[in-house]
Amino acid sequence: MEPQNDTQILEILLGFSEDAELQPFMFGLFLSMHLFTVLVNLLITLTTISDSHLHTPMYFFLSNLSFVDVCFTTTTILKMLVNIQMQGKVITYAGCITQMCFFTLFVVLDNLLLAVMAYARYVTICHPLHYMSIKNHALCGLLALTSWIVSALNSLVHSLMVFQLSFCTGLEIPHFFCEPNQVVHCACSDTFVNDLLVYIAAVLVGGGPLAGILYSYSKIVSSIQKISSAQGKRKAFSTCASHLSLVSLFYSTLLGVYLSSAVTQNSSSTATPSVMCTVVTPMLNPFI
Helix, strand or coil: CCEECCCCCEEEECCCCCCHHHHHHHHHHHHHHHHHHHHHHHHHHHHHHHCHHHCCHHHHHHHHHHHHHHHHHHHHHHHHHHHHHHCCCEEEHHHHHHHHHHHHHHHHHHHHHHHHHHHHHHHHHHCHHHHHHHCCHHHHHHHHHHHHHHHHHHHHHHHHHHHCCCEECCEEECCCCCCHHHHHCCCCCCCHHHHHHHHHHHHHHHHHHHHHHHHHHHHHHHHHHCCCCHHHHHHHHHHHHHHHHHHHHHHHHHHHHHHHHHHCCCHHHHHHHHHHHHHHHHHHCCCC
């Protein structure tokens, strides 16, 4: 097959299973999960916006996270639902790059918002006298806007680099969506620069926010230990418990996606952890 780079190239998403009998069940299951995720997360976002009592940093960033989760799960699951319903597995080259772009955007944005939320809790517990400074709406907006801009620039750079690659016709992607790592390593041309860019981005927009989260909570734990009353300690821990659960769920599922992607090319092995990351995690976030 001759390598080429054409917007008409058709790519095959192998998905979960070839069993036709499972398709209606999978369609109903993922459609109901997707609708529930969209409904509950949008409800959180709208409630936060409409209720003046919830105009605090915690709920402001939570509403942003809920909105991003809606976009995140829609980016990955919608094409799969369409393919199941149409009994096809085809996606165009342009559609695949677009899906990759938005997937990268929202996964990095999730990461940055979790880091900003950790900073907000750090200020609340460790520097309560400075809480009013972070409660300032302009600062909250600036932090959220910066997260969006950094995520968008990162996504744009990765997408432009993929455009430089050449792909063969009849490309088969062992996944239910165009997961960036899988697509890059299906290219017919050299991917050294793309791999290098992924490692650099992983350190900057992946490891950087994670380091900020770990630093914030190391200071939070140190401050909580200095609280004399047991009730005060419980209150401080309860403030952080939900966010820590979100962080643990996000990073554990994301790590599962990229470990499985690096180890195997089997579609079911790589798709299962991706479902946890892109479908289950956004659905569980409102409960947490």
